[in-house]
Amino acid sequence: MDKKATLAALAALAQPTRLDVFRLLVKAGDDGLLSGEIGEVLDVRQNTMSANLSVLLQASLVRNNREGRSIRYFAEMDGMRGLLAFLMEDCCGGRPEICQPVINEIACAQ
Helix, strand or coil, X not given: CCHHHHHHHHHHHCCHXXXXXXXHHHHHHHHXXXXXXXXXXXXXXXXXXXXXXXXXXXXXXXXXXXXXXXEEEEECHHHHHHHHHHHHCCHHHHCHHHHHHHHHHHCCCC
């Protein structure tokens, strides 16, 4: 991920509804959620939700799949990995043990 894409991703997540959407989709996992379901859970109108999903899609933080007349959305974990990798690429100054707690926290390690 480059600087421009990183800024787009950070800007997309810097809005409360979009951050809630991304976190909800992460929680939904591989099943994802229909756009209407996301709106219902977060109590957001359809046109507002559509605009927010579009921003997240452009920032490569979500992906979608059309199912007839509906669209299912999924968290794009490769996009998030790219964002985190860019933010941490110069981490540690040659001391990887400094970054290990952060890596463990984001790696879903139990």
